[in-house]
Amino acid sequence: MLYLSNFITMVWYQLTFKPQPLPDDIRLDGLTAIVTGANVGLGFEAAKELASHGLSRLILAVRDLSKGEAAKAEVSREAPECDILIWQLDQESWESMVAFAKRASAELDRLDIVLLNAGLKRLEFTRSPTGHEAHVQINYLGTALLSLLLVEPLRRTSQQKGKPSRMTITGSSVAFSAPVQDILEPKGGKGIISWLDDPASFVPGISRYKPSKLLGVLWTRALAARLDSANIILNTLNPGWCNSSFHRVDASAEWMSKFLAWSSAEGGYHLTDAAVRHPDSHGEYLSEQRIRPVPNLVSSAKGKEVQNKLWDETTSLIRAECPDANIEEFTRVE
């Protein structure tokens, strides 16, 4: 029932809402931004839009440096004044993510905007080299780790400039049609992440993509509750259904894209809108470029309980599996 009503709502907005680019008078001169998953799709389009509003320095975080070079060439054509750097980042590797964040802390004199956007969809169960299911690793754990590690340079910058820096996580409305009961109370007394890592609980299709995005919403709220919005405004957003290489593994989604999808550029507008506008959006979820209430399953007392459980599980897991991350330094409650 929830799935059907979410689907109808999604179709309605795809057909009636027109995503808007940033207004022309928004200027980002002097600012530095990081965009993950920046070589293609929504991340690429968002990076290009930020650069075209006067951004001074843009870090394209990419798995493959040669794809990053191609993206840089295109962004540079639109925004020749922007200093564009290509940094390697693989969210399936703890080492790569820690090295990336240390580089950001050491080499950037300022960091104003972080768009944590990289993600994937698969229809089969696959594991990342870390041992976690691939959506859990890339979409959730990788994003969560980077969000912690990049607090330091964002906070430092906000203290220098006397106004908040921005961090935005790309989510999806499918988060709210995830099999909630399994996440609220995983069977067999398992933890949330170990339940999702278990192939026995996998149903072919997007049964891992959806929960990976629900965890992203819960994580955003958990981390936001530990950050002072005077220093960092953290939010998450649904970019809508968009044409990109994202649906290539999913024939029925590719087919539906013909009728429903916005362009990658229109998807990118949602990312830049969330990362630059909406100063009142700390901890919030945006969809159709507006702050939207989250469903009861997230905002209820039970949702809060799960959010806290997820925070504890995630930070314990990172401490155990990625000790170099030294997250204590970044999780100081302000």
Ligand SMILES: NC(=O)c1ccc[n+]([C@@H]2O[C@H](COP(=O)([O-])OP(=O)(O)OC[C@H]3O[C@@H](n4cnc5c(N)ncnc54)[C@H](OP(=O)(O)O)[C@@H]3O)[C@@H](O)[C@H]2O)c1
């Ligand atoms: N398109 C949609 O309809 C839609 C709807 C809702 C939400 N979203 C979300 O929007 C975000 C962007 O999706 P998109 O449509 O732009 O898809 P896309 O065109 O497939 O781009 C995904 C990006 O993520 C990167 N990525 C994948 N695995 C990675 C890893 N292990 N480490 C680092 N980067 C990795 C990809 O790099 P490579 O090119 O090297 O693979 C690519 O740059 C995702 O978080 C997705 O869940 C998309």
